[in-house]
Every structure is written in C-alpha cells, then in structure tokens.
Amino acid sequence: MTRPSGDSAIFILTGAGISAESGVETFRDKGGIWSKVRLEDVATPEGFARDPDKVHAFYNARRAGLSSALPNPAHRALARLERDFPGRLTLVTQNIDDLHERAGSNDVVHMHGELSRSLCGHCGAKADASAALSTATACHACGREGGMRPDVVWFGEMPYRMDEIYERLVEADLFVSIGTSGAVYPAAGFVAEARSAGIRTLELNLEPSEGTFLFDEARHGPATALVPAFVEAVLAGVPAAGRPR
Numbered sequence: 001m002t003r004p005s006g007d008s009a010i011f012i013l014t015g016a017g018i019s020a021e022s023g024v025e026t027f028r029d030k031g032g033i034w035s036k037v038r039l040e041d042v043a044t045p046e047g048f049a050r051d052p053d054k055v056h057a058f059y060n061a062r063r064a065g066l067s068s069a070l071p072n073p074a075h076r077a078l079a080r081l082e083r084d085f086p087g088r089l090t091l092v093t094q095n096i097d098d099l100h101e102r103a104g105s106n107d108v109v110h111m112h113g114e115l116s117r118s119l120c121g122h123c124g125a126k127a128d129a130s131a132a133l134s135t136a137t138a139c140h141a142c143g144r145e146g147g148m149r150p151d152v153v154w155f156g157e158m159p160y161r162m163d164e165i166y167e168r169l170v171e172a173d174l175f176v177s178i179g180t181s182g183a184v185y186p187a188a189g190f191v192a193e194a195r196s197a198g199i200r201t202l203e204l205n206l207e208p209s210e211g212t213f214l215f216d217e218a219r220h221g222p223a224t225a226l227v228p229a230f231v232e233a234v235l236a237g238v239p240a241a242g243r244p245r
C-alpha cells in the first residue's frame with residue numbers, strides 16, 4: 001500500500017447532501033426547500049427587490065435553524081483530510097452553512113456565500129451576521145438602512161472566487177463531488193471540466209446525480225458512511241477513484 005504523496009492534489013466539491021444528516025434541509029430532494037417556497041421569490045435579486053421582508057424572513061429562519069445543527073461525521077472526515085493529507089486539498093462548498101468550519105476545516109471556499117455574513121447593497125461592505133437581518137439593519141460601514149442582504153449568491157449572480165476555483169480544479173489529480181444533485185451551474189460543470197483535463201472523478205451521493213454518468217466512479221449511500229470511508233482509504237494510500245483515464 002502506498003501512502004499519499006505530498007505532490008498529489010484533491011479537489012472536493014460539497015453540496016447540500018453533506019449537511020442533510022445534520023438536519024439541514026436540501027433543495028431539490030422530495031420535501032426539500034424548493035417544494036415549499038419558490039426560488040424566484042427568495043433566491044433571486046428580483047425577488048429581494050419585490051419583497052425584501054419575505055427574503056429576510058426566509059434566511060433568518062435558516063440562520064436560526066443552523067444554530068441547532070451540528071457537524072456530522074462527513075464534515076469531520078473532511079476536516080481530518082485537511083489536517084492529515086500531505087498533498088494539496090481544495091474544499092469548495094455550495095453550502096451557505098458553516099458546518100465544515102465547525103467540524104474543523106480551516107480553508108473552505110464558499111462559492112455561494114455564507115449565511116453568517118451580510119452584504120450591504122449600497123456600499124458592498126461585508127460583515128458578520130449572527131443575528132437576524134431586516135430592512136432596518138444599518139450598514140456598519142456606510143450607515144445606510146434598506147440595503148442589507150445575506151451574503152449569499154442568488155440565481156443570476158456570479159458565484160465567488162471562480163477564477164481561483166478553476167485554477168485549483170485543473171491542478172488536481174482527483175475531483176470528488178459529495179452530496180450535490182449536479183443541477184446548479186457552474187458547479188454542475190466541474191465534473192466535465194475535470195474530465196477534459198484528464199482528472200479522475202468520483203461521485204459520493206445518496207443516489208445517482210443528474211451527471212452521474214460523467215464520473216469515473218460513483219458510490220451511492222449516506223455521506224456519513226461514504227465520506228469517512230473515502231478519507232480513511234485516501235490516507236491509507238488506496239487509489240481513490242477506480243479507473244485512471
């Protein structure tokens with residue numbers, strides 16, 4: 001058995017499925033968030049302009065719910081990988097929760113922003129937002145009210161740090177997609193990007209995602225079982241995704 005080398009690089013993308021067993025609702029699963037509210041109403045700039053109170057209520061409820069959610073063994077396994085993997089690990093999440101950080105991951109790229117941060121629509125200043133936001137919340141930087149929003153990326157907006165993400169992706173030897181339906185671009189396109197760069201690809205998801213056929217290997221089951229087993233194998237030097245191409 002060969003130990004992982006300091007030259008190898010793993011790129012991991014996580015989605016709502018990794019937080020599902022922590023009690024955080026996913027979006028597209030049966031009974032998920034999009035079966036209860038319209039994404040056009042709460043996750044677009046137009047929805048916010050139409051009814052900011054409704055959008056604040058939606059995110060305030062999710063922020064409050066997060067305080068009772070705890071990181072699960074899948075989050076903790078990825079924190080262990082960050083600590084013990086001798087190569088380069090990139091962890092990009094579509095999740096706006098902070099469960100990776102609370103599990104001990106120090107270097108997480110939140111491509112869709114963070115529920116625990118606010119963004120001022122007037123001056124662009126960002127700040128910690130542990131409490132509820134409203135149209136009366138004043139910006140700490142410009143002092144104006146009425147423009148405060150959660151620092152989350154809505155449909156029609158550009159995800160964060162995309163140049164850096166693509167640079168890190170094409171440098172990797174292995175791309176792993178965890179708990180994501182593969183329905184939201186640009187993240188849904190990472191597997192095709194990785195394939196065209198000759199990078200091995202592995203899916204870990206409860207069920208086959210929309211793009212499951214694009215992966216070299218797919219393992220299906222709960223993240224709390226699949227991710228710790230994957231991390232254990234990587235740290236033991238077992239090749240992670242079946243057929244190298």
Ligand code: NAD
Binds near residue numbers: 015016
């Ligand atoms: P999604 O709801 O579209 O898909 C979730 C996927 O996770 C599904 O394929 C499902 O089969 C899988 N899944 C469900 N339970 C699982 C489990 N226990 N173990 C492993 N996999 C499981 O979510 P997505 O793909 O992340 O969608 C992307 C969008 O959803 C992003 O915009 C993201 O910001 C947003 N989102 C974030 C959160 C969060 O912060 N926790 C929650 C919901 C949605």
